[in-house]
Amino acid sequence: xxxxxxxxxxxxxxxxxxxxxxxLFALSTRAQIVYQDxxxxxxxxKATEKTGAHYExxxxxxxxxxxxxLWALSxxxxxxxxxxxSTSTKIAxxxxxxxxxxxxxxxxxxxxxLDLYCLEEKGYWRFVNSARPTGKTTxxxxxxxxxxxxxxxxxxxxLYDGLISLSIGVDSLSSLEQPMIESPIRNKPVxxxxxxxxxxxxxxxxxxxxxxxxxxxxxxxxxxxxxSGNALLDLEVAKVITEVDASVFVLDFVPNASVEQxxxxxxxxxxxxxxxxxxxxxxxxxDPIFTHTLFDQVIAREVQKKNQTLNELFSALKKKGEKNIxxxxxxxxxxxxxxxxxxxxxxxxxGMMRYADLVCPVIQKxxxxxxx
Amino acid sequence: xxxxxxxxxxxxxxxxxxxxxxxLFALSTRAQIVYQDxxxxxxxxKATEKTGAHYExxxxxxxxxxxxxLWALSxxxxxxxxxxxSTSTKIAxxxxxxxxxxxxxxxxxxxxxLDLYCLEEKGYWRFVNSARPTGKTTxxxxxxxxxxxxxxxxxxxxLYDGLISLSIGVDSLSSLEQPMIESPIRNKPVxxxxxxxxxxxxxxxxxxxxxxxxxxxxxxxxxxxxxSGNALLDLEVAKVITEVDASVFVLDFVPNASVEQxxxxxxxxxxxxxxxxxxxxxxxxxDPIFTHTLFDQVIAREVQKKNQTLNELFSALKKKGEKNIxxxxxxxxxxxxxxxxxxxxxxxxxGMMRYADLVCPVIQKxxxxxxx
Numbered sequence: 001x002x003x004x005x006x007x008x009x010x011x012x013x014x015x016x017x018x019x020x021x022x023x024l025f026a027l028s029t030r031a032q033i034v035y036q037d038x039x040x041x042x043x044x045x046k047a048t049e050k051t052g053a054h055y056e057x058x059x060x061x062x063x064x065x066x067x068x069x070l071w072a073l074s075x076x077x078x079x080x081x082x083x084x085x086s087t088s089t090k091i092a093x094x095x096x097x098x099x100x101x102x103x104x105x106x107x108x109x110x111x112x113x114l115d116l117y118c119l120e121e122k123g124y125w126r127f128v129n130s131a132r133p134t135g136k137t138t139x140x141x142x143x144x145x146x147x148x149x150x151x152x153x154x155x156x157x158x159l160y161d162g163l164i165s166l167s168i169g170v171d172s173l174s175s176l177e178q179p180m181i182e183s184p185i186r187n188k189p190v191x192x193x194x195x196x197x198x199x200x201x202x203x204x205x206x207x208x209x210x211x212x213x214x215x216x217x218x219x220x221x222x223x224x225x226x227x228s229g230n231a232l233l234d235l236e237v238a239k240v241i242t243e244v245d246a247s248v249f250v251l252d253f254v255p256n257a258s259v260e261q262x263x264x265x266x267x268x269x270x271x272x273x274x275x276x277x278x279x280x281x282x283x284x285x286x287d288p289i290f291t292h293t294l295f296d297q298v299i300a301r302e303v304q305k306k307n308q309t310l311n312e313l314f315s316a317l318k319k320k321g322e323k324n325i326x327x328x329x330x331x332x333x334x335x336x337x338x339x340x341x342x343x344x345x346x347x348x349x350x351g352m353m354r355y356a357d358l359v360c361p362v363i364q365k366x367x368x369x370x371x372x
Numbered sequence: 373x374x375x376x377x378x379x380x381x382x383x384x385x386x387x388x389x390x391x392x393x394x395x396l397f398a399l400s401t402r403a404q405i406v407y408q409d410x411x412x413x414x415x416x417x418k419a420t421e422k423t424g425a426h427y428e429x430x431x432x433x434x435x436x437x438x439x440x441x442l443w444a445l446s447x448x449x450x451x452x453x454x455x456x457x458s459t460s461t462k463i464a465x466x467x468x469x470x471x472x473x474x475x476x477x478x479x480x481x482x483x484x485x486l487d488l489y490c491l492e493e494k495g496y497w498r499f500v501n502s503a504r505p506t507g508k509t510t511x512x513x514x515x516x517x518x519x520x521x522x523x524x525x526x527x528x529x530x531l532y533d534g535l536i537s538l539s540i541g542v543d544s545l546s547s548l549e550q551p552m553i554e555s556p557i558r559n560k561p562v563x564x565x566x567x568x569x570x571x572x573x574x575x576x577x578x579x580x581x582x583x584x585x586x587x588x589x590x591x592x593x594x595x596x597x598x599x600s601g602n603a604l605l606d607l608e609v610a611k612v613i614t615e616v617d618a619s620v621f622v623l624d625f626v627p628n629a630s631v632e633q634x635x636x637x638x639x640x641x642x643x644x645x646x647x648x649x650x651x652x653x654x655x656x657x658x659d660p661i662f663t664h665t666l667f668d669q670v671i672a673r674e675v676q677k678k679n680q681t682l683n684e685l686f687s688a689l690k691k692k693g694e695k696n697i698x699x700x701x702x703x704x705x706x707x708x709x710x711x712x713x714x715x716x717x718x719x720x721x722x723g724m725m726r727y728a729d730l731v732c733p734v735i736q737k738x739x740x741x742x743x744x
Contacts, residue, residue, distance in 0.1 A: 104481060105481050127711055128667050130715050146669065204574065295490065297519060299517070339721070340721075343577075
């Protein structure tokens with residue numbers, strides 16, 4: 001029932017924009033919103049398909065094996081996105097979150113909301129608007145009053161909650177179909193492992209988690225295996241990571257793993273990945289110089305010790321002849337102004353962008369030399 | 373009872389940092405937190421002292437005159453900050469918020485929390501950490517484990533809630549005193565009038581509201597008269613604005629005021645200020661090009677019409693011979709990437725910084741030519 005588009009084409013250049021807008025309203029006010037289950041569309045950002053539920057991140061086989069907090073966090077849909085195509089003048093969503101989580105240093109939109117991006121002609125993904133949660137279940141129009149034309153969309157999923165159900169709504173006079181363009185590219189994604197920050201704490205909305213920013217910048221799928229407070233180098237997670245046919249692996253666990261845990265398990269964790277992916281670049285990232293380390297001497301010493309440990313372990317790997325390993329220093333990660341966190345630790349959108357500025361060029365360079 | 377500082381001075385250069393840190397813990401673990409009412413210290417960011425309660429923004433005389441939503445918002449402590457000085461190794465706060473507000477597109481820290489900055493030797497205000505609210509009343513340590521030395525602090529107050537009470541806590545072995553340095557400078561503040569965005573929506577924490585960023589960059593007190601959804605050119609607010617002996621007035625009402633309201637009241641609003649401040653620069657700011665205007669045709673037309681109206685009214689003032697009026701265009705306000713808002717409208721910290729990047733140099737130039 002998509003008759004707006006042909007009318008548009010027919011009238012192209014013959015009527016003014018104002019008339020078009022009027023026409024659009026006349027039509028769209030008569031249109032009903034019809035919903036389709038989002039699971040009908042491609043879901044990006046999963047390391048494995050062996051999950052119990054659609055929007056989970058670890059395989060069901062780990063349910064009784066992984067530590068309970070790690071398992072619970074694996075049910076958050078961090079870093080996932082739905083791809084679809086529509087000619088609708090409005091896009092709506094309804095969803096039920098798993099736990100109706102709330103945190104006092106992150107917006108509900110970031111925790112359990114969604115946000116929508118649209119692919120522009122030049123291949124740039126542009127933010128459309130966000131879906132602000134009103135409770136455990138929400139039904140909301142993300143954007144309305146668009147000119148009816150075919151667009152490619154990406155809908156980012158909650159960072160700090162899971163999804164029991166999700167539907168995408170468009171007006172009944174329009175199409176809602178599979179994407180036509182493969183963007184971001186799904187072949188050879190970048191797989192990230194990390195802490196609360198990597199899981200998206202504390203982006204203002206899901207699309208601003210740095211793995212999502214990086215995915216848009218690289219035009220490549222990214223897999224987010226961030227587990228708040230729980231990037232403790234659990235070896236079963238390394239095994240999950242190996243399931244990703246990645247172009248690059250990024251290991252950003254230092255904010256969580258202790259010096260002892262790194263000494264005990266970092267090399268084992270690395271070897272599990274390396275044994276299955278003999279030539280794939282593996283990036284290690286230092287602990288951010290948290291902005292309050294200028295004041296809190298205990299945190300400052302801890303960061304310094306952890307980064308020293310990482311550097312020592314990295315050098316040891318190098319000395320053993322390990323190739324295609326890269327260490328990213330955190331000196332310039334958060335900029336020089338001290339403003340990029342909400343609580344000294346967790347990145348605001350400003351911090352997320354600065355992290356992407358630091359890490360993206362390193363990955364890009366690796367991808368370019370891979371493709372030579 | 374401040375004996376840490378003399379010990380530090382005595383030992384200066386003779387003991388290692390590690391020993392100092394140990395000493396610090398030994399002392400600080402024995403220290404109790406003692407609180408003083410924050411109202412004992414300078415409160416920055418008020419347009420008038422004639423308020424009914426300490427942390428309110430409009431004079432009590434308007435209680436039964438102003439529209440109820442405007443009056444309610446005037447009880448939010450947006451843009452206010454407490455200045456103090458302390459040698460404490462930790463800073464704590466306890467406070468009771470007025471309404472225990474919550475919004476789904478802003479963090480609780482931004483809505484009803486606080487954040488602390490410290491003056492560095494070179495005069496730069498550096499973020500220390502935030503006080504994350506846990507309910508209507510909260511008691512929390514903002515920062516701990518600092519080396520004991522005298523520091524100047526600035527504590528920003530909630531953006532979207534009021535305060536019934538606020539106390540500052542330091543360890544009992546340290547000082548808590550009036551500031552010694554006047555920073556930001558309080559003479560000739562910059563007075564801002566505006567909408568939800570200006571009130572600080574949706575900064576991640578109070579210090580990231582753009583009037584607070586601008587105040588730090590200018591090293592000058594800023595007055596925040598932002599009223600979410602209610603910058604409707606109410607003339608009694610113009611009268612309050614005239615009470616500020618400002619260096620510059622910034623009028624940023626277009627996000628709220630309709631075309632009709634602007635045509636009806638903008639010049640009257642302006643005249644009230646101009647009649648009392650014949651030579652003070654008055655800046656008008658265009659509506660932001662909200663990021664979803666690329667998609668939502670209705671919002672796009674509205675922004676375009678409002679900005680056209682502002683430009684016409686501004687030109688009319690110019691033609692009438694009005695001097696020292698400046699119009700800031702919004703074309704580059706939010707950058708080109710579309711990423712600076714949480715919901716198309718309200719600025720994240722990224723948007724707040726970009727707004728400051730646009731507006732600060734204009735104010736700075738005016739301040740420089742004022743001082744010639």
